């Protein structure tokens with residue numbers, strides 16, 4: 001058996017198209033474009049590429065993109081001052097501070113400073129609290145994108161056993177909350193989990209968000225399981241090559257012979273993250289203007 005490939009790239013493209021149409025409708029009603037501000041501190045080349053592609057896709061969707069690149073040695077006060085300015089700027093509907101921040105900065109404090117109305121990454125205490133309580137709010141992009149792929153693939157998730165490997169604020173924890181809200185029986189595994197392969201083997205749904213290249217092996221999977229590979233890992237370059245291969249947290253070549261369906265890396269969850277970021281920004285824009293969020297967003 002070969003697993004069905006879950007085409008995140010294609011799903012993300014159709015989501016962006018829908019967002020683009022509704023962004024046009026927003027502009028017509030509000031008299032301005034919806035706006036997303038991305039803050040990048042430091043010179044990390046991978047992040048630079050990621051931020052540039054986000055900016056391009058934002059503009060392609062008919063939204064305004066504001067990029068703020070700050071030097072590596074930016075002070076906490078200067079970063080907080082920028083967040084405050086973006087909070088107060090009526091042209092900005094969404095604020096994303098690229099993580100991780102350089103070590104001397106207090107990540108929690110910076111994220112908590114973002115206005116919950118503009119928290120398109122869903123990381124503020126208000127957003128995480130709303131998600132835990134089952135109240136409407138902005139949900140982190142990667143978990144929401146992963147959930148969209150799962151529902152598209154499986155329909156109802158009710159009663160399924162789900163294992164999330166990883167418990168970060170950005171991915172693992174909100175992913176578990178979303179699966180719980182869909183009536184899955186959820187297990188969260190992490191670096192202290194005993195007998196991880198046995199835990200994973202029970203799962204109908206496996207979400208791997210670990211940051212360890214190709215860690216999850218085919219022998220860990222229940223045959224037919226649906227596998228969402230969140231990991232983005234760059235392997236060291238082959239001799240002569242400039243860049244190493246991009247791989248997930250799942251050993252894809254092995255796993256596709258056992259899984260029922262699986263996301264590839266690249267072309268799986270990554271493009272969904274950006275598409276959902278644009279979706280969240282437009283949702284925030286409608287709410288910030290006091291307009292009803294249209295059906296289908």
Ligand SMILES: NC(=O)C1=CN([C@@H]2O[C@H](COP(=O)(O)OP(=O)(O)OC[C@H]3O[C@@H](n4cnc5c(N)ncnc54)[C@H](OP(=O)(O)O)[C@@H]3O)[C@@H](O)[C@H]2O)C=CC1
Nearest residue numbers: 142166167168171190191209210211230231232269270273
């Ligand atoms: N596709 C996308 O759009 C995105 C991809 N990513 C990628 O997803 C991956 C995870 O990201 P993120 O959640 O931010 O990473 P973090 O490093 O914040 O979290 C990793 C989690 O994995 C757990 N872990 C580490 N090693 C093991 C192990 N050997 N066995 C079991 N669990 C382990 C850690 O456990 P503990 O808590 O005990 O330390 C931790 O909870 C990365 O590869 C990242 O690049 C991230 C965001 C978006």
Ligand SMILES: Nc1nc(=O)c2c([nH]1)NC[C@@H]1CN(c3ccc(C(=O)N[C@@H](CCC(=O)O)C(=O)O)cc3)C=[N+]21
Nearest residue numbers: 097098099100121232265266267268269270271273274
């Ligand atoms: N506040 C914050 N929010 C984030 O959501 C966030 C962050 N910080 N820091 C870094 C991680 C990582 N991340 C990715 C998003 C898309 C791709 C993506 O589009 N990947 C493409 C390939 C990209 C390539 O080829 O380099 C793919 O998987 O097909 C990758 C990684 C978001 N993150």
